[in-house]
Amino acid sequence: MKLPISWLKDFIDLDGITVEDIARKLTLAGLEVDEILYAGLAMPTYGAGEKHEFKTNGIAWDKEKIVVAEIREVKEHPNADKLTLLDLYDGQQEQVVLTGAPNIFHLKGTGKLPKPIKVAYAKEGATIYDGHADGLVLTTLKRAKIRGVDSYSMVCSEKELGITEEHEGIILLDDDAPVGMSLADHIGDAVLDISILPNMARNANVIGIARELAALTGRELKKPKIEFTTSGASVEDSVSIEITNSELNPRFVAGLIRGVEIKPSPYQIQRRLKLAGIRAINNIVDATNYAMIELGEPLHAFDYDVLKERAGEKKIKLITRPAQEGEELVTLDGEKRKLTSMNVLVCDEKSSLSLAGVMGGTESEVTQNTRNVLLEGAAWNFINIRRTAKQHNLPSEASFRFSRGVHPALAETGVKRGLQYMAAWAHGSIAPGLVDAYPLKPKDSVVEVTSKEVKRLLGIELTVEQIAELLSRLEFKCEITNHQLQVTAPAHRMDIDEGVVGLADVLEEVARSYGFDKIPTTTISDALPPQAGNPVHEWEEHLRDLLVAIGMQEVVTYRMTSPEREGRVITHGEYVRIANPIAPERSVLRQSLLAAVLEVAEKNVRAESIAMFEVGSIFEPVKNDLPNEPRKLAIVMTGARSASAWDVKAAPAFDFYDMKGRIELLLAGLRYTDIVYAQSESTYSLHPGKSAEVKINGQAVGVFGELHPLAKEKYEFGDAPVIVAEFDLEKLRTLNPSYGIIPVSEFPPMYEDIAIILDESVTASAVEALIRQTGGKTVTDVRLFDVYRDEKIGAGKKSLAYNLTYQAEKTLTDADAAVIRNKIVKRLENTIGAKLRR
Amino acid sequence: MLDKLNEIEKAALEDLSSITEQSALDAWRVSNVGRSSPLMQVFAGFGKLSKEEKPIVGAAANRVKVALESALEEKTQAVKNAALAKSLSEEKLDITLPGREVNIGRLHPANQQLRRVLAILAEMGFQVYTSREVETDEMNFQMLNFAPHHPAREMQDSFYVESEGREDNPILMRTHTSPGQIRAMREAVATNPQNPPPIRIALPGMCYRYEQITARSEIQFNQVEGLAVGEGITFADLKGTLTDFARRMFGKDARVRFRASYFPFTEPSAEVDVECFVCGGKGCQVCKNSGWLEILGCGMVHPNVLQNGGYDPKRYTGFAFGMGPERQLMLRNKINDIRYFWGNDLRFLEQF
Incomplete structure (x- = not known):
């Protein structure tokens, strides 16, 4: 506000x-x-x-240069029809000021004014906003000739003084504005x-x-003095109220003022309203708004004579009731509103008058001709008002307040204050009494507060007297008997509960009143909880570290996607669907983490090298219940294997084996050893000959491989193959790792190369398994370093070359190695028909 | 003989003085101190000298030998130094050419920041507690003291998940990690219903709000909440804990202030501002000239929330706080567009 x-x-x-x-x-x-x-x-x-x-x-505003002045005569400009010359007195001397202001133009040439007009006068050298500029541009008044007349000063509009954006006319100050007084002292504000x-x-x-x-x-609150005299017949003689649903309308108060004269409010009032963001309309409407901003109770003014006429000159009966489905009302803004049973109406016996708490209707609104005003102040159910305002898209000052809760006690104060202002600004006489239907009085919240509770929750030591002092400042009623403090919430508050919640409500006020900054800073003295850690989280963080260590960039993607986006790489089943998506492409929760990472890779396709991963949840629907949220790891690699440089030409592109090498490192880092790479039947669109399923301890935990050429076509990737992987983290995490190390021997190892020729159909893993099996524990490492095919070897054949490491707890001789090698060669010859290549 | 020795010495040293290369030095050594050099010939002819001459010539010959050898050594070093100086002056790289890049891995910046936050909280005794991202209205709102139609719900517009027959308890994307508070409390209560243990947890994770995706607003964001529940935990403890946290996070001299605020699940509630670490509080673009940055929301756990978690609010108290790692990074690194985070452009990610 x-x-x-x-x-x-x-x-x-x-x-x-x-x-x-x-x-x-x-x-x-x-x-x-x-x-x-x-x-x-x-x-x-x-x-x-x-x-x-x-x-x-x-x-x-410059205190010397911007002052209150009075216009004594409005004269014709000798050379310009639309301009006038003002005879003006600024408290020190007479001035002639040029203006084009339309709101005094009608006084042109009428001679000396019977009553001078008070204005805001800016002298030569004063800095104000340029009234003609777009937006707010500062300008300093300089001497100039305008159509042959000297101009050096100005009577100001609201825009020129930064009060509003209005530049249609000059400010007309109230009659009691003291001429010569600095304007800042008179109406300067912030x-x-x-x-x-x-x-x-x-x-x-x-x-x-x-x-x-x-x-x-700690200063005193000067409460408003609500006093006025009344005359004529009591309002109760002419108006009655019927509330049909007290839950929706706990209170309805009405007062009456007769014989008002509709005109603009005093300038001081208009100015304050405008600064508060409220349009000034006329003295009656302004009085309702002014009282609302001042006290917080929205008021509504009816033209009493319209109501009287509608009632057939009989006693007016106001009825509040829920609207009927489909009922219509034309609101003040001219809109015809179709209502639902959620909306509450203020009606008379003829029909509806206004949308309660939100906006008035046109028929009974205050007009230029209004003479008698019936003023409504009521209390409404805040949830209902909130929904009504939202339903009709009618945010207003009234609905803002009512939808957050206004205490029913304010209805009476508000009406009285409004009547008081109407009487002051529009004359008229206030009818004695109020009609006041108050079927649902809220219970006063009473809370016991002790020093011990203050200490327990806030950590500060206060006596009950000190607590009472802090709360009294906020108008809580505090009673101390035998060191017991009983606190009653003031009549403007609906946010104070009772019991243990009420205590927290009150202690919050104690803390605020005491000052958060004065509360000390301490450390928790309570016991530490049992240490349990979070093994799942810790394992995932370890996984992330391993992935980063093998050169992977982590990405984090949106959980919301669309079946079409994921459909490029996976055939999907039922999705978890968002009921209110922001856009069709974010209408479901992802089922594939890999699809999300692929999208990121695609967006980064211009990068030389892409190796990225994400660890996160996917969402599997469970009918009308919370979905499953399994955790996944997805990896995408494409582009150059290593960075190029000015003297290093582009590296070859990532392929299947780059991914496999990284997966091997990853699984070794997780301490898994029993790993099998098998042909895969993945749901993902992968190249059938360049993809594999990863099995650990016999259990399938993930797949990897090259993206299927047809799937790749659906993305905007370059020529390089796109290698992907996805793992199920629940499965990967719950396997049995094997700890322990291979001891590092002090004896020197022996290295030897062997190359064999064998059928194309025999896999490298089968060969390696045979070598290891036959070599026993002396063969500590088997590294494939060459795969070779050529005519000399023969069609359907290949050559595999291995580097073997022999290691024993003694210094091995060539003879020792030869024995093992011969065994291996013989085994390979016998088992898979391999021939030693010489 | 002595004259001859002097001549040998003089001639040799003269030769040596003009030498500038290692190969010439090698030749000089052979011809001057080598086996068949004139000097060595003197030693070889030693036997022929008289008893009286022997010590005199011997001493002189030795002196010459030592002199020549040390001169050679000196010269060798000089030649080597000259050669090194020459090569150093010639082997000059263009040090402005770029270094060779290495492709390395990195964590996403949001997760890097999440780790910083969690590491500090861990040292302060807050253990990580994670929970699901799709929640029920009951867990996300009702248990956290958001009444149906409460205005506070407007602060957290939600994404709902399609379901049927769940009007009273719809399924939604969690708007904060706070449902985890209820889950954690209930789990702790289950371990000891009569005397539930104290709780000190950090709750990290992705949260969702119904927003348009713009430079200033996102549909998903990380949050880290902290929750401490026990007997005798006070607002002063909350202030102390968060002041400590802010000093660890933003520097030991970081000034903080606690501003009264409102959250349905805490009372009293506060916003924590830290003195702007970009301008030191003088006022800048980042802090919008206020000198303060809003980094945390916090408060004493509302009695209804304690109750819903199974902790008796008459016996237990607690505090909770929440912060956004992405927001912290945006402030620290002057990131003016929140879309960078889930945009995952490598040119952004590689800067962290």
């Missing part, structure tokens, strides 16, 4: 406290000031390196733009903020 400081000062003495101090105190107490807009008051100046605390905008949190709705008004400031500064 936007709050002019001048208004605040009606209710609390803020002398000696700067605008920034006020903003800081409020911000720390939970009423965050987003911006300070200066409209006349002096702005703080910051030196270089000095701290700005708040976003600050607006303009300060506006705090305050964010109101849901639990702070009670403070969305001037009194609320003043009350908070009173608590924060």
Whole structure:
């Protein structure tokens, strides 16, 4: 909400406290000031390196150069029809000022004004906003000749002084404005733009903020004096109220004022309303808005005579009731609204009058011809108002407040305050009494507060007297008997519960009133909980580290995708569907982590080398229940195997074996040894001859391989093959790892190469298994270092060359090695028909 | 003989002085101190000298030998130094050519930050607790003291999951990691219903809000919450714990302030601001001239939430706090577009 400081000062003495101090105190107490807009008051100046605390905008008015002046005569301009010359007195001397203001044009050539007009006068050298510029542009008044007449000063519009954007006419100050007084002293202001949190709705008004400031500064809250005289017949003689549903409408109050004169409100009032973001309409509507901003109770003014006529000149009966499905009402904004049973209407015996708590209807609204006003102040169910305002897309100052909860006690105060302002600004006489239907009175919340509880929750030592003092500032009723403090919530608050919750509600107020900054900082003295750790999380973090160590970039992708996007690489079943997606391409929860990482790889296709992974959940639907969220690892590699440089030409592209090598390292890092790579039947579109399933301890845990050429075509990848992998982390994590190491021998190893020629159909893993089996524990490493095919070897044959490492707990001789080698060769010859290549 | 020795020495040293290369030095050594050199001939003819001459000539010959050898050694070093100096002056790289790149792996920046946060919390005794991302309305809202139609729900617009017959308890994408608070409390209560153990956990994970994807708003974001529940945990403890955390996270001199705020699941609630670490509090673009950065929301666990978790609010108290790792990174690294995170452009990721 936007709050002019001048208004605040009606209710609390803020002398000696700067605008920034006020903003800081409020911000720390939970009423965050987003911006300070200066409209006349002096702005703080910051030196270089000095701290700005708040976003600050607006303009300060020069005290010497911008003053209250009076126009004594409006004269014709000798050379311009649309301009006038003003005879003006600024408190020191008479001036002639040029203006084109339309709102005094009608006085042109009428001679000396019977009553001078008070205006805001900017002298030569004053800095104001340029009224003709787009937006806010500062300009300094300089002497110039306009159509042959000297111009050096100006009577100002609201835009020129930074009050509103209005530049249609000049400001017409109230008659009592003291001529010659600095304008800043007269109406200089600053506006705090305050964010109101849901639990702070009670403070969305001037009194609320003043009350908070009173608590924060220890100064007195000057409550409004609601006093007026009444005359004529009592309102009860002419109006009655019937509430059909007290849950929806706990209270309805109405007052009557007769003989009002509709005209603009005093300028001071208009200005405050405008600074608070409210349009000034006329004195009656302004009175309802002014009382609302001041007290927090939205009011609604009916044209009493319209109601009277509708009632056939009989006693008016107002009825509040839920609307019928499909019922219609034309609201003040001219819209015909189709209503549902959720909406509440204020009606008379003829038909509906207004949409309760949200917006009035056109027929009974206050017009230029209104003479008598019936003023409504009510309490409505906040959930209902919230839904109604949302349903009809009618956010208003009234619905903002009602939808956050307004205490029924305010209905009466609000109506009285509104009547008081109407009487002051529109004359008229207030009818005695109020009609007040109050079928559902809220219970006053009463809470017991002890020093012990304050200590237990807040960690501060306070006596009950100190607690009472802190709460009294916020108008809690505090009674101390035998060191027991009983607290009753004030009549403007609906957010204080009872019991253990009420205690927390009250202790929050104790803490805020005491000041969060004064509460000490301590360390937890309570016992540490049992240490359990989080093995799943820790294992996944280890997995991430391993992946990073083998050169993989981690990515994190959206959980929401579309079946079409995933369909490029996997055939999918039922999805977990989002009921309110932001876009069709984010309409389901992903079923494939690999599809998500592939999309990222595709987006990065210009990169020289891509090796990326993601660890995350996919979502499997369970009908009308929470989905399963299994964890997956997906890897995508494509592009150059290593980085190029100015003297290193492009490396070959990643292929199947690059992925396999990394998977081997990964699984070794996870301490898995019993690993088998088998032909895969994956649900993913993989190349049938270049993909494999990974089995550990006999269990399938993942697949990897080259993307199927047809699947790859659906992406915008380059020529390089795209190698992918996906693992089921639940399965991978729950296998039995094997710990332990191969001891490092002090004896020197022997190395020997053997090459064999064998049938193409025999796999490398079969050969290696045979070598290891035959070689026994002396052969500690078997490394394939060459695969060779050529005509000399023969069609359907290949040559595999191995580097063998012999190692024993003694120094091995050539003879020792020869024995083992011969055994191996013989075994290979006999078992798989291999021939030693010489 | 002595004259001859002097001549040998003089001639040899003269020769040596003009030598500049190793090969010439080798030749000099052969001809001057080699086996058949004039000097060695003197030694070879030693036997022919008289008894009186022997010690005199011997001493002189030895002196010459030592002199020539040391001169050779000196010269060898000089030649070597000259050669090294020459090669050093010639072998000059263009040090401005770029270094050779190495493709390395990295964690996603959001997870790097998540780890920093969790590491600090772990040292402060908060153990990681993870829970599901798709939740029920009951766990995400109702148990956390968000009444149906409560205005606070508007602060957290949600993605709902299609389901039937669940109007009272629809399924949604969690809007915060707080449902994990209820799950963790209930698990702890199950271990000892009469005397539930204290809790100190960190809850990291992805959360979802119904937003349009723009530079300032995202549909998913990481959150880390902390929860401490026990007997005798106070708001002062909350202040102390978070002040410690902020100092670990943002530097030991980091100034913090606690600002009253509102969350349905805590009371009292506060926002924690840390003095802007970009400008040191003087006011800059990052802190929007306020000198403060909002980094944490926190508060004392609401009695209803304790109750829903199975902890008696008359006996137990607790505090909770939450923060966004991506937001922290954005502030720290002046990232002005939140879409970078899940955009996963390698040119962004490789900067972390």
